[in-house]
Amino acid sequence: xxxxxxxxxxxxxxxxxxxxxxxxxxxxxxxxxxxxxxxxxxxxxxxxxxxxxxxxxxxxxxxxxxxxxxxxxxxxxxxxxxxxxxxxxxxxxxxxxxxxxxxxxxxxxxxxxxxxxxxxxxxxxxxxxxxxxxxxxxxxxxxxxxxxxxxxxxxxxxxxxxxxxxxxxxxxxxxxxxxxxxxxxxxxxxxxxxxxxxx
Amino acid sequence: xxxxxxxxxxxxxxxxxxxxxxxxxxxxxxxxxxxxxxxxxxxxxxxxxxxxxxxxxxxxxxxxxxxxxxxxxxxxxxxxxxxxxxxxxxxxxxxxxxxxxxxxxxxxxxxxxxxxxxxxxxxxxxxxxxxxxxxxxxxxxxxxxxxxxxxxxxxxxxxxxxxxxxxxxxxxxxxxxxxxxxxxxxxxxxxxxxxxxxxxxxxxxxxxxxxxxxxxxxxxxxxxxxxxxxxx
Amino acid sequence: xxxxxxxxxxxxxxxxxxxxxxxxxxxxxxxxxxxxxxxxxxxxxxxxxxxxxxxxxxxxxxxxxxxxxxxxxxxxxxxxxxxxxxxxxxxxxxxxxxxxxxxxxxxxxxxxxxxxxxxxxxxxxxxxxxxxxxxxxxxxxxxxxxxxxxxxxxxxxxxxxxxxxxxxxxxxxxxxxxxxxxxxxxxxxxxxxxxxxxxxxxxxx
Numbered sequence: 001x002x003x004x005x006x007x008x009x010x011x012x013x014x015x016x017x018x019x020x021x022x023x024x025x026x027x028x029x030x031x032x033x034x035x036x037x038x039x040x041x042x043x044x045x046x047x048x049x050x051x052x053x054x055x056x057x058x059x060x061x062x063x064x065x066x067x068x069x070x071x072x073x074x075x076x077x078x079x080x081x082x083x084x085x086x087x088x089x090x091x092x093x094x095x096x097x098x099x100x101x102x103x104x105x106x107x108x109x110x111x112x113x114x115x116x117x118x119x120x121x122x123x124x125x126x127x128x129x130x131x132x133x134x135x136x137x138x139x140x141x142x143x144x145x146x147x148x149x150x151x152x153x154x155x156x157x158x159x160x161x162x163x164x165x166x167x168x169x170x171x172x173x174x175x176x177x178x179x180x181x182x183x184x185x186x187x188x189x190x191x192x193x194x195x196x197x198x199x
Numbered sequence: 200x201x202x203x204x205x206x207x208x209x210x211x212x213x214x215x216x217x218x219x220x221x222x223x224x225x226x227x228x229x230x231x232x233x234x235x236x237x238x239x240x241x242x243x244x245x246x247x248x249x250x251x252x253x254x255x256x257x258x259x260x261x262x263x264x265x266x267x268x269x270x271x272x273x274x275x276x277x278x279x280x281x282x283x284x285x286x287x288x289x290x291x292x293x294x295x296x297x298x299x300x301x302x303x304x305x306x307x308x309x310x311x312x313x314x315x316x317x318x319x320x321x322x323x324x325x326x327x328x329x330x331x332x333x334x335x336x337x338x339x340x341x342x343x344x345x346x347x348x349x350x351x352x353x354x355x356x357x358x359x360x361x362x363x364x365x366x367x368x369x370x371x372x373x374x375x376x377x378x379x380x381x382x383x384x385x386x387x388x389x390x391x392x393x394x395x396x397x398x399x400x401x402x403x404x405x406x407x408x409x410x411x412x413x414x415x416x417x418x419x420x421x422x423x424x425x426x427x428x429x430x431x
Numbered sequence: 432x433x434x435x436x437x438x439x440x441x442x443x444x445x446x447x448x449x450x451x452x453x454x455x456x457x458x459x460x461x462x463x464x465x466x467x468x469x470x471x472x473x474x475x476x477x478x479x480x481x482x483x484x485x486x487x488x489x490x491x492x493x494x495x496x497x498x499x500x501x502x503x504x505x506x507x508x509x510x511x512x513x514x515x516x517x518x519x520x521x522x523x524x525x526x527x528x529x530x531x532x533x534x535x536x537x538x539x540x541x542x543x544x545x546x547x548x549x550x551x552x553x554x555x556x557x558x559x560x561x562x563x564x565x566x567x568x569x570x571x572x573x574x575x576x577x578x579x580x581x582x583x584x585x586x587x588x589x590x591x592x593x594x595x596x597x598x599x600x601x602x603x604x605x606x607x608x609x610x611x612x613x614x615x616x617x618x619x620x621x622x623x624x625x626x627x628x629x630x631x632x633x634x635x636x
Contacts, residue, residue, distance in 0.1 A: 164599070182627060215532070241521070248524040248527070284474055287507045294515070
């Protein structure tokens with residue numbers, strides 16, 4: 001893990017993905033098929049979620065960040081579209097961008113450390129069990145994660161942040177503020193059933 | 200653009216809850232259309248609230264008769280408070296948030312939105328003289344009369360002065376007088392030193408509060424003084 | 432007299448918030464009352480506010496019974512309306528002050544002219560369905576340009592895609608998962624946001 005600047009293709013998509021997070025993408029545009037080709041040979045690509053209206057939010061915090069992902073699985077869907085499972089390796093700060101002839105964006109990026117990369121040996125009670133049952137009830141989600149770190153509270157909080165239906169503006173604040181306590185408190189307060197959790 | 204705003208003193212009394220309902224509603228209506236005053240009001244409310252619930256500030260209120268009230272009744276008070284807490288928390292009732300409803304009022308076949316500050320107020324029947332129509336807002340505030348006044352295009356109010364004050368909040372349309380042009384949202388407070396003769400070319404709807412009948416100053420209109428009682 | 436006192440102090444102050452009042456704690460108690468009908472939290476709020484309300488009301492009415500009535504009415508509104516408090520819109524003290532001022536205003540009208548019209552909540556609205564916050568939690572995926580692509584998919588697939596394609600649940604899915612009414616989910620999300628704003632301060636506005 002070096003703090004070096006690398007140049008990677010950028011995929012603009014409003015999906016919030018923290019380190020260790022996995023999602024399935026459907027790729028059909030020519031330029032993004034090209035991006036996948038480049039990514040498989042190199043160091044992956046960057047999902048940049050602060051597109052259109054969210055760009056204001058990014059501007060405010062003066063931080064353009066993206067999720068640097070690696071491809072962990074491919075498939076072709078029934079309707080013939082390429083489906084790619086990607087896993088977030090780290091967050092990156094996007095320093096500058098260029099656009100090539102195929103209208104594919106590239107960016108000079110540098111690694112951005114995030115609290116979700118720390119490990120914790122503690123499960124999170126209700127939050128862990130609730131997440132586990134969510135996986136059990138959703139085969140698609142379940143299949144994406146071959147290994148689930150339910151016993152790691154940081155991992156659990158990060159997955160819930162990805163899954164909760166709140167605006168990208170708020171989710172963005174958990175990257176720009178780097179405040180794990182606030183993130184955990186936020187998730188907990190949605191689940192609070194017992195007062196002990198609320199603290 | 201709104202050019203006429205309530206004075207700071209008026210806003211202050213509004214925040215403290217010291218104004219009569221008629222004037223309070225006038226300021227609320229204006230603030231609904233005026234982000235600038237809205238902001239002053241919320242900042243002031245925040246300050247006053249903060250001060251009100253700050254111990255050291257409250258100590259200043261404790262004059263002699265209050266300390267008496269404190270010492271002798273304290274234990275009594277504690278008991279009363281415990282009862283009150285039990286009483287309040289035994290209720291399962293939850294207040295439901297008011298959803299915004301829209302209310303309208305018609306003048307001369309035109310429909311206007313009623314400002315939300317007036318939603319619970321009773322309105323009298325509409326009466327008309329020439330190009331003027333009015334509906335009384337029945338607030339029962341003694342000398343203070345509150346009215347919704349509609350002026351049809353080309354209409355006006357004869358030149359007059361006021362013995363007390365006259366507040367006009369322009370709800371819709373525009374009018375002008377000797378001092379200039381007024382637009383929707385303007386908060387116009389006049390006292391007995393003002394003499395004016397408002398005319399509305401396009402027609403308008405006003406919320407008016409006056410604490411005395413108007414005093415007409417212009418020639419033949421002196422004979423028509425009843426119009427003062429009609430309007431305000 | 433009171434008005435003058437207040438105005439002197441307010442104009443002399445330069446900062447809006449003093450550190451003499453523990454605002455996050457008050458917010459927390461209000462949240463606890465709103466979400467879990469927590470009587471302990473309410474007792475804490477009561478102990479903080481009631482004596483102060485009593486003194487202020489005594490100043491206005493010069494009558495002990497009426498001062499007590501203001502306390503009773505204000506605190507009972509706090510109990511019934513706590514869920515309408517929105518920390519992102521202002522301090523807990525501001526909210527309770529508004530409740531108290533409104534109770535006092537309606538009571539004064541009643542005493543002066545036997546008018547029971549309760550106009551205060553129209554003049555100083557406590558909480559309207561707030562639009563700005565609602566927007567934050569609207570299914571914002573709806574607005575995404577990518578949905579135009581999704582809309583071309585067959586219905587069954589759309590369901591899956593809308594749910595987890597973006598790795599994000601809908602409010603309905605969250606409600607089903609937690610076995611709670613949708614309304615509760617919405618109000619919890621709102622509360623969570625309010626708390627977050629308190630925690631992160633103004634830096635992230």
